[in-house]
Amino acid sequence: MDIFPCMCHTFRTEYPVNGTSVELGGGYTFVATPSSPDVRVFVLKFRGMKYYTNNDGTLDAVTNASSSNFLTLENFYQSVRLHKSFVYPHPIYGNVVCRFKSPLKTPEGIPGGLGVLEEFDISLTEVV
DSSP: OOBOOOOOOEEEEEOOOOSOEEEEETTEEEEOOOSSOOOOEEEEEEOSOBOEEOTTSOEESSTTTTTTBHHHHHHHHHHHTTTOOEEEEETTTEEEEEEESSOOOOOOBOTTSTTBBOOEEEEEEEOO
8 A cells, every 4th residue: 555655734623513413401411422434624724845966957746745745646546546544753642544635736936936836735635
């Protein structure tokens, strides 16, 4: 299984509403025990990603591949897209099997930034 390549980001975890709740009146609410596991969403925030180029002007996917090379992330997305699962090495939960929640969108470049892109988020859905 492929491993998510770009680990230079911050993250947050979003838990779904799982289970049913019913307002009973008088300020009481009944909440049923969930019947399925939580499917977490990991929102990853990237800053300082950039396109690197070789001396001949071609794009370079090797330089800083695990940290700030956007082409590495873009190539990874193209290989798995939305349908293929991969391992996301989560800093707290360890290796978690995930998929991209939505298509990757290339952020705009920063004017005069020499290939540096604007800050962006991606969302990964846990596969349970």
